[in-house]
Amino acid sequence: SYDLTQPVSVSVALSQTATISCGGNNIGEKHVHWYQQKPGLAPVLVIYKDSIRPSGIPERFSGSNSGNTATLTITGAQDEDEADYYCHVWDTATEVFGGGTKVTVL
């Protein structure tokens, strides 16, 4: 089975930059999607196919993917960005999620 590894937690000072990694074997060959989830709510798509931002998602969210690591970057983090973030890929008829990263805005 394919595994995705994320850091459990990331802290970022207000207005600074947060980076969340998602590690997987040759993940650069796959499309990676990122979701934000706040307590009690369904996930919200923030980046898809590595680096595309859906309509309505702030420009401070960006993504990249190469080699064995995909990255979600929040440039100029805001209080409302405090949430859990999950990466997601499709692998041989199975949807795989990373374990999730809790982002704390200080």
Added chain:
Amino acid sequence: QLVQSGGGLVAPGEQLRLSCTASGFSFPTYWMHWVRQVPGKGLQWVARIRGDGTAIEYADSVKGRFTISRDNAKKTVDLQMKSLRVDDSAVYFCGRMLTPQDPFDVWGQGTMVTVAS
């Protein structure tokens, strides 16, 4: 929009049916999935069904116990869960996906399933 119904408390070994009703988009165009989340834990994919219902896959943990189905006329996707176990307890989300290479771009609100004696 996806609106879920069903869920609740059941004893181990019993069964439960979840439903997800779509509106505002061409339902037969989309793969539909179920994803679950133990409170405080991560997301786990459960099952998916293609738009025309001809392709279905399950996670190994639910294979043989859960059945996903859809009714394109009613714009619903269901998850029939049998032989429920304590470790099936979770919030269950339905989600849509245009193709297997695409993301989940719309999710249901989630419904809690608790399996306990």
